[in-house]
Amino acid sequence: MTDVMHNFELFQPATLEDARAILGDHQDAWILAGGMDSLDWFKHRVKMPAVVVDIAGIPDLHGIREEDDGGLWIGATTTLTEVNESELVKSRFPALAQAALHVASPQIRNKGTIGGNVSQDTRCPYYRDGFPCYRAGGNTCYANTPTAMNREHALFGVSRCVAVTPSDTAIALTALEAVFTVERAGSRQDILASDFFIGPAIDITRMTALEPGDILVGIRIPGKWAGSRQYFEKVADRQTWDFALVNIAMAAKMENGAISDISMVCGAVECTPRRLTDVESLVRGEKPGQELETLVKRVASRGAEPLNFNHFKIPLMENLAVRAIRSLA
Incomplete structure (x- = not known):
């Protein structure tokens, strides 16, 4: 039954510490911020987590600030509209501002976050419609068969999975050599963009380095390309x-x-x-x-x-x- 979400328990922590505690108590929890990708999964009942943790209300995960080297730090729950309209972003990293502007529609950009945009799963229709493909734990790539519809799929790295990254901001952030700050098991790790986005050879079930229980805190863009x-x-x-x-x-x-x-x-x-x-x-x-x-x-x-x-x-x-x-x- 489509467009009817399953029942789940919703938590809305006010601090990062509360979020960590909730995730520690629930191993199958799903993290949500804007929900633009997550709610599609829920409505189609392809993903049905028992616990959903809404981190949109945590102040530490939101906002844009200057860094000492001329770069910027952008909180993971900062909306795409805020990224696009920020004078700091437009003056130093216009490629990112343009990428944020070209995501979806104004309504979605007003709600969708930059953290969610870079973390969203692939849009391969076979995978998202619930086909038991490699990415979903099966043993077939339905997009790579003689009769498959694959005009949106990969030109490079064609192997077990031919899905592509759907994120516009991910492309700009990779070009700007951004660093992703991830909260993992009570400590923070900085992951280069080149390592944050992963392919099937590393883990075919996910598209980023984020593991269950990880929280993307923010994205730091170094000053190297500021004003270029x-x-x-x-x-x-x-x-x-x-x-x-x-x-x-x-x-x-x-x-x-x-x-x-x-x-x-x-x-x-x-x-x-x-x-x-x-x-x-x-x-x-x-x-x-x-x-x-x-x-x-x-x-x-x-x-x-x-x-x-x-x-x-x-x-x-x-x-x-x-x-x-x-x-x-």
Whole structure:
């Protein structure tokens, strides 16, 4: 029966200490903040936890503040609208502000949090409809068969699971080399973005390093890319509400008209945000121009292994990489 949630016990702790205590008492607890992803799971009765812990009311997990190195700290329960409208974010990390703006619709951004956006599970329709695929504990990938509909799925890392990361802000945060602060067993751990998002080879049942009982406290963006030239673009079937077919985020530094340093990440082409290291190596020390764009287009999608219906993602990915470099000209 869809759109009717199961019964569960709801806790709404006021402090991080209370949240830890509740999670310690209930091993099967589900953490919720904005609920934009969680409530879908509940309504479709694919996930039916007995205990739900709403952390949205914990003050320590909310807000945006400056760091000493020129970077920012963003609390996990800060809404996407707050991230997009923050002058601190827009002036230092415009790629993240743009990524937050392109998530879903205004109503969802007003409620959805940045912590929830980076932690959400894949949108693969087979998985979310309850098929017993590898990710759900089964022994088949229903999206990777001769008759499967897989136009939204992976170009890289095609193995047991071909699902892709659905988060727009994850792409920007990876390009900005963010650090995720996680509360785990009473202590805090800082996890680099490159390690926070994980693929099937590490654990096919989850998309992030968050383990049961973990609380994402906040995200720290170091000052390294503050004020740099930045770019974000998302291509989707619809401009509002939809998830990306391909998106891209870039941060770059220029010196005497040439690219002195760069970070470029592509999304919706792999289970995790894909760092385009070949493009980065190619363009460092070079001046933007048509010749460089031609070379970027040749290497951006190197190694891609398209499925039955997502070949179009290859030129889309290549052209987005070119457009990002062109923005520096």
